[in-house]
Amino acid sequence: xxxxxxxxxxxxxxxxxxxxxxxxxxxxxxxxxxxxxxxxxxxxxxxxxxxxxxxxxxxxxxxxxxxxxxxxxxxxxxxxxxxxxxxxxxxxxxxxxxxxxxxxxxxxxxxxxxxxxxxxxxxxxxxxxxxxxxxxxxxxxxxxxxxxxxxxxxxxxxxxxxxxxxxxxxxxxxxxxxx
Numbered sequence: 780x781x782x783x784x785x786x787x788x789x790x791x792x793x794x795x796x797x798x799x800x801x802x803x804x805x806x807x808x809x810x811x812x813x814x815x816x817x818x819x820x821x822x823x824x825x826x827x828x829x830x831x832x833x834x835x836x837x838x839x840x841x842x843x844x845x846x847x848x849x850x851x852x853x854x855x856x857x858x859x860x861x862x863x864x865x866x867x868x869x870x871x872x873x874x875x876x877x878x879x880x881x882x883x884x885x886x887x888x889x890x891x892x893x894x895x896x897x898x899x900x901x902x903x904x905x906x907x908x909x910x911x912x913x914x915x916x917x918x919x920x921x922x923x924x925x926x927x928x929x930x931x932x933x934x935x936x937x938x939x940x941x942x943x944x945x946x947x948x949x950x951x952x953x954x955x956x957x958x
Contacts, residue, residue, distance in 0.1 A: 786825055789813045844882070846891045847948045848899040852879055854945040855892055859883050862924040863942065863950075865890070904949040912938045912954035 790809035797804055804812075807822070814825040849855040859865045865883035872879055878894030888907060893899060909915070916931040919940070932939050933956070940952045 784829055786810065786813045786817070786829065842889075844889045844891055845903075845905045846893050846899040847903070847905070847944070847946075848901045849879075849892045849894055849944075849946050850901075851945065852894070858924075858926075858944045859890070859892065862919065862922055862927070864918070901946045901948055904951055906951045906953060908953050908955070910954060912940055912952055915952060916940050 787810070790806060790813045793812060794804055794806055794809040797809075810822040810825075814820070814822045817825060819825045819828070860867065860883065863885065865885040865888075868882040868884050868889070870879060870881040878896075880891065880893045880895060880898070883890050883892060888909075890905070891898075913931065916929065919927075919929055919942070926945070927942060929940050929942050932941075936956055938954045938956060941949055942952075943949050
């Protein structure tokens with residue numbers, strides 16, 4: 780997937796595509812359009828962001844998406860969609876009677892749920908740092924999920940809500956107090 784570091788090649792592709800449809804623009808106009816697509820006011824601002832980026836050969840971890848082992852799609856949906864409020868982004872199966880591999884997300888958090896035996900081991904813990912943990916706790920409590928009533932605990936300068944899915948995978952939501 781492309782990001783702001785690909786802005787120049789995106790501008791070139793835009794310019795070429797418009798020219799092919801008899802709507803030519805200059806390269807600088809294409810750069811300005813791409814900058815606006817990233818929500819920035821001008822190419823100069825985007826260019827500065829690219830310049831502040833990493834040098835060639837540097838290492839950058841862009842995101843983490845934990846894989847969580849599941850055994851029953853209906854139970855997984857009840858927990859992750861119904862109780863935790865996630866939405867399905869996509870689902871994949873190699874065939875109609877094959878294991879499910881899916882992505883669910885909520886408020887920037889993405890999880891991959893997998894019925895594939897080799898993808899993950901049940902019983903793991905995922906730690907999620909967040910803001911708004913009191914609101915999350917109130918929301919989960921109000922849902923009256925029959926299998927879980929998570930508490931809100933203060934532990935070493937942070938608030939924590941821990942939930943356990945039907946497959947013994949834990950998610951520990953944490954908010955640093957005072958942040």
